Amino acid sequence: MQIRLFFLPVAALLLTSLLGSLCAEDKRPNIVFVFSDDHATQAISAYGGMLANIAPTPNLDRIAEEGMRFTRCVVTNSICGPSRATILTGKYSHKNGFFMNEKTKFDGTQQTFPKLLQKAGYQTAVIGKWHLASDPTGFDHWDILPGQGSYYNPDFVNAEGKYQVSGYCTEVVTEKAKEWMSNQRDKEKPFILMVQQKAPHRAWDPAPKYLTLYDDVVMPEPDTLFDNYEGRGIAAREQDMTIDKTMTLGRDLKVKEYDPTDDFKLRGYGRMNPEQAAAWDAAYQPKNDAFVAANLSGKDLVRWKYQRYLKDYLRCVRSVDDCIGELQEYLEENGLAENTVFIYSSDQGFYLGEHGWFDKRFMYDESYRTPLLAKWPGKIKPGSVNSDLVSNLDFAETFLDIAGAEIPDDMQGASLVPVLKGETPEDWRKTHYYHYYEYPGWHMVQRHEGVYDGRYKLMNFYDVKEWELYDLETDPKEMKNQIDNPEYADIAKRLHTELESLREQYEVPENQLKDLSNVDMHFHSESILKRGLERKKRMEEAAKRKGKGKSKGKK
Ligand code: SGN
Numbered sequence: 001m002q003i004r005l006f007f008l009p010v011a012a013l014l015l016t017s018l019l020g021s022l023c024a025e026d027k028r029p030n031i032v033f034v035f036s037d038d039h040a041t042q043a044i045s046a047y048g049g050m051l052a053n054i055a056p057t058p059n060l061d062r063i064a065e066e067g068m069r070f071t072r073c074v075v076t077n078s079i080c081g082p083s084r085a086t087i088l089t090g091k092y093s094h095k096n097g098f099f100m101n102e103k104t105k106f107d108g109t110q111q112t113f114p115k116l117l118q119k120a121g122y123q124t125a126v127i128g129k130w131h132l133a134s135d136p137t138g139f140d141h142w143d144i145l146p147g148q149g150s151y152y153n154p155d156f157v158n159a160e161g162k163y164q165v166s167g168y169c170t171e172v173v174t175e176k177a178k179e180w181m182s183n184q185r186d187k188e189k190p191f192i193l194m195v196q197q198k199a200p201h202r203a204w205d206p207a208p209k210y211l212t213l214y215d216d217v218v219m220p221e222p223d224t225l226f227d228n229y230e231g232r233g234i235a236a237r238e239q240d241m242t243i244d245k246t247m248t249l250g251r252d253l254k255v256k257e258y259d260p261t262d263d264f265k266l267r268g269y270g271r272m273n274p275e276q277a278a279a280w281d282a283a284y285q286p287k288n289d290a291f292v293a294a295n296l297s298g299k300d301l302v303r304w305k306y307q308r309y310l311k312d313y314l315r316c317v318r319s320v321d322d323c324i325g326e327l328q329e330y331l332e333e334n335g336l337a338e339n340t341v342f343i344y345s346s347d348q349g350f351y352l353g354e355h356g357w358f359d360k361r362f363m364y365d366e367s368y369r370t371p372l373l374a375k376w377p378g379k380i381k382p383g384s385v386n387s388d389l390v391s392n393l394d395f396a397e398t399f400l401d402i403a404g405a406e407i408p409d410d411m412q413g414a415s416l417v418p419v420l421k422g423e424t425p426e427d428w429r430k431t432h433y434y435h436y437y438e439y440p441g442w443h444m445v446q447r448h449e450g451v452y453d454g455r456y457k458l459m460n461f462y463d464v465k466e467w468e469l470y471d472l473e474t475d476p477k478e479m480k481n482q483i484d485n486p487e488y489a490d491i492a493k494r495l496h497t498e499l500e501s502l503r504e505q506y507e508v509p510e511n512q513l514k515d516l517s518n519v520d521m522h523f524h525s526e527s528i529l530k531r532g533l534e535r536k537k538r539m540e541e542a543a544k545r546k547g548k549g550k551s552k553g554k555k
């Protein structure tokens with residue numbers, strides 16, 4: 001009896017500790033990575049700028065207030081698919097093989113951080129825009145938008161196939177993210193969840209609830225809205241991305257009367273249900289009627305286009321900001337906030353009328369820089385601002401480091417974990433290498449590579465044999481190419497040498513053209529051609545339909 005009494009507590013103790021170790025919770029932090037498409041820092045109030053008071057982003061700002069805001073996060077190649085491929089692999093385009101959006105497929109058999117995180121015992125999930133042509137690999141859960149995705153009643157693709165969901169894309173993706181965290185994941189394991197929004201990508205279709213947001217505001221114009229590209233080279237002059245010439249009144253700016261190809265109806269409007277379409281018409285038609293009646297031209301027309309463009313863009317951003325708020329709230333309400341690293345970024349920046357442009361691709365600041373905000377309770381000092389040269393090249397390494405997993409030697413960036421903790425290593429990069437390849441193609445931006453040291457930027461538009469050099473301290477808007485200015489000769493020389501050494505460090509192939517011959521270089525122009533022909537066909541069909549309508553009317 002006495003013996004039994006003695007053993008009972010001992011056995012109980014042993015049992016509890018055994019159970020305890022079996023169920024030991026994995027305390028490694030979760031990562032929620034919210035990623036948007038084409039979101040410029042100029043449209044996040046935490047970054048200041050002329051839109052900060054007019055179109056504030058309180059939820060994004062809260063990440064900055066409670067965490068860290070990076071002022072110099074720059075991309076390796078300012079375009080969607082290539083940026084995503086860089087993030088997955090921690091490598092430049094010439095190493096991961098995804099140079100251009102239009103290249104056929106991302107090679108999903110290569111090493112990526114999600115695969116390594118899986119090996120380290122993390123659950124991995126991606127929801128929303130993917131845009132890499134091949135199916136995701138390395139994810140326990142994937143539920144993606146096919147191609148560019150749609151704003152209204154979007155299609156999704158997962159391992160089982162394609163299906164459609166009713167609603168507005170940004171809201172649907174947010175709901176899906178919460179649903180995965182609530183009901184679909186294994187709650188014993190730490191996770192990384194990538195919530196990848198289509199917004200605010202072209203053609204900037206706002207959510208039903210924000211269709212009239214900012215209607216009563218006049219947006220300020222950037223001083224370079226009517227840039228004449230004097231003082232810069234052929235690449236800046238000859239692009240195809242101006243609000244004036246490239247942006248369409250029909251599909252881009254939602255004036256149906258100006259859509260001879262029915263492009264808008266076929267792509268955006270055509271997906272709406274009657275209720276959504278009615279809300280849309282109620283919001284846009286009166287403004288469109290006034291626009292048609294005003295019969296604008298010249299600079300007045302550009303100004304009108306800019307207003308419509310920027311408001312729609314900012315309406316889309318508003319939904320992204322809501323997504324951030326909802327996810328933060330979800331994490332807080334479910335006891336996850338304390339042990340989750342919350343990161344926000346975009347695939348690149350964007351022009352909001354600067355230089356008269358929309359779109360991206362150039363190494364000029366508005367599209368080279370991308371937002372990066374991170375919150376990590378207990379690790380990041382709230383309200384910190386970091387101006388180190390960081391890049392999407394560092395994201396894979398950072399995620400692995402947060403998880404305590406090993407970072408492979410062949411990844412080309414560096415973990416941001418010490419930087420997040422306010423302890424940037426002495427040997428942190430002092431210069432950054434950039435390379436854009438997609439030419440000929442959408443928006444016709446010449447291929448170029450370059451180097452940036454946080455103040456000076458040297459760019460080489462090698463196909464047209466032009467170099468550009470900017471001093472961002474004295475010329476933050478990059479209006480004056482200093483390459484031929486003798487006062488900048490030493491700087492140019494230093495940056496040339498640096499560019500060479502970065503090419504060596506990252507093993508950039510010597511001969512761009514030769515090396516790109518393995519890449520499906522002509523695919524891009526063919527696809528544009530195909531799209532052109534499709535557009536022509538639609539135009540003809542629309543003309544036929546209109547013809548029929550007319551003859552009916554005449555009878
Ligand atoms: C589409 C857009 C382009 C945009 C590319 C790439 N045209 O082709 O304006 O530059 O995507 O964007 S659209 O008429 O289809 O809207 S990216 O973000 O995917 O790189």
Ligand code: CA
Nearest residue numbers: 037038080347
């Ligand atoms: Ca993009």
